[in-house]
Amino acid sequence: MNxxxxxxxxxxxxxxxxxxxxxxxxxxxxxxxxxxxxxSRTGILRRRKAVNENTSDMAYQAAMHxxxxxxxxxxxxxxxIMATITGDQMTPSTANFVQAKLxxxxxxxxxxxxxxxxxxxxxxxxxxALLQTNRFRAALVIGGExxxxxxxxxxxxxxxxxxxxxGAMIIExxxxxNDTAYFFNAAKGDMNDSLTVxxxxxxDGKKVYQFAxxxxxxxxxxxLNESQLTIDDIDMVIPHQANERIIQSVAKSTGIPISKxxxxxxxxxxxxxxxxxxxxxxxxxxxxxxxxxILLVGFGGGFTWGSAILKL
Numbered sequence: 016m017n018x019x020x021x022x023x024x025x026x027x028x029x030x031x032x033x034x035x036x037x038x039x040x041x042x043x044x045x046x047x048x049x050x051x052x053x054x055s056r057t058g059i060l061r062r063r064k065a066v067n068e069n070t071s072d073m074a075y076q077a078a079m080h081x082x083x084x085x086x087x088x089x090x091x092x093x094x095x096i097m098a099t100i101t102g103d104q105m106t107p108s109t110a111n112f113v114q115a116k117l118x119x120x121x122x123x124x125x126x127x128x129x130x131x132x133x134x135x136x137x138x139x140x141x142x143x144a145l146l147q148t149n150r151f152r153a154a155l156v157i158g159g160e161x162x163x164x165x166x167x168x169x170x171x172x173x174x175x176x177x178x179x180x181x182g183a184m185i186i187e188x189x190x191x192x193n194d195t196a197y198f199f200n201a202a203k204g205d206m207n208d209s210l211t212v213x214x215x216x217x218x219d220g221k222k223v224y225q226f227a228x229x230x231x232x233x234x235x236x237x238x239l240n241e242s243q244l245t246i247d248d249i250d251m252v253i254p255h256q257a258n259e260r261i262i263q264s265v266a267k268s269t270g271i272p273i274s275k276x277x278x279x280x281x282x283x284x285x286x287x288x289x290x291x292x293x294x295x296x297x298x299x300x301x302x303x304x305x306x307x308x309i310l311l312v313g314f315g316g317g318f319t320w321g322s323a324i325l326k327l
Contacts, residue, residue: 021143022194025327026153026185027087029080030296031073032283033065033179037163046171053175058259062178062284064163069103071112073181073289074159078117080296081155081183089117092185094154095125096142098134098288100212101161102127113157124151131210131315132255133200134158134288135182136323139311140198146188157183158288167215176258177216178284182292193326197242199234200321210316224261230320231255231265234312238322246271248308249324251298255313256280256290265312287315299327 038061039050053059065073074097082089097110110125124145130137135158142154159181168174205211209222231254239245252275254262259280266273279294286293291311298304304327314320 020195020197021147022189022191023143023146023196024187024189024194025325026187027081027085028292028296028299029077029082029084029183030293031076031080031181032293033063033068033073035064035066036061037064037178039175042175045168046174048171048175056260057176058281059175059284060281063180065161065179068161070099070101070159070161070181071103071109071116073161073179074109074113074157074183075116077157077159077181077183078113078155081185084299087185089119090121091153092117092119092155093121093123094142094145094151095123096138096154096156097127098130098138098158099127099160100129100131100287101165109159130202130319131317132257132285132287132290133313133315133319133321135291136198136311136313136321137200137319139184139323140200142186143196143198146186149188153185153187155183155185157181158290158292160287160289162216162285162287165212165214165216170215172220173216173218176285178286180283180286180289180293182289182294182296184292184295197238197324198321199237199241199323200319202317202319205316205318210318212316224258226318227257227261227314228264228268230314230318231261231312232268234320234322235265235269235310238310238324242324244324246275249275249310250307252276252310252312253291253294253298255315256283256294257285
């Protein structure tokens with residue numbers, strides 16, 4: 016194992032979700048589905064839809080929530096990484112728009128990444144590595160999506176799954192060994208369009224389910240082995256919020272109690288790159304989190320998958 020693991024301080028976490036709610040009953044009016052069918056197969060009750068908002072607007076709101084939570088001096092931020100598959104436009108990057116909306120007119124390195132639903136974990140690893148160069152004081156890592164604009168509302172197998180939202184985290188470099196972070200990220204090229212977006216989200220549900228359970232199980236074992244920790248050292252597992260059945264299967268196959276997995280997908284559905292940071296922010300809201308260890312684990316189209324262990 017490479018001992019040169021990054022050491023980072025988690026400064027704050029924030030989230031934003033649009034006001035408009037799409038319930039299962041709303042979807043019953045659009046496609047041949049039912050609340051019982053959706054809940055039994057996914058665990059989702061409702062999801063949010065952005066109206067007259069761009070991804071950068073939601074990302075800005077999530078960033079401001081993180082900044083205001085701890086009264087952070089935003090002028091320290093000199094690195095912004097935005098994970099999204101639904102950026103405002105092809106260029107400039109959504110991260111650049113966030114930089115402008117935050118009023119950061121000093122020199123900031125800002126860019127977007129696309130690793131689908133694993134994007135936030137990818138972004139955290141990139142930011143953590145860059146912070147180790149001592150060139151940057153603070154990184155703002157955001158996951159944000161407006162998936163409702165790429166959902167086909169005539170496809171009952173996918174339109175029930177996805178919603179909009181954003182989550183953000185501020186991190187700084189640290190010299191404290193106790194602030195060591197661990198990352199594992201990987202990908203394999205999917206040439207079969209198992210999970211793809213051309214105009215709309217298209218998915219082979221069975222293939223994605225099988226991949227997701229296997230990849231998340233592997234990522235959990237990998238990160239625990241590399242960190243030389245056990246699940247007893249972890250206070251909360253924060254998984255990508257795709258499907259309740261997937262998370263239950265991962266809990267069963269790894270032997271981790273389902274109570275150790277934080278879930279909020281019943282309220283928001285699958286928000287792709289926003290899913291994990293949005294859930295981290297809610298963990299901040301609900302718990303005394305200082306010093307606790309969290310294990311992040313996700314998977315996404317591409318295929319991508321990854322995990323991380325962080326101390327809050």
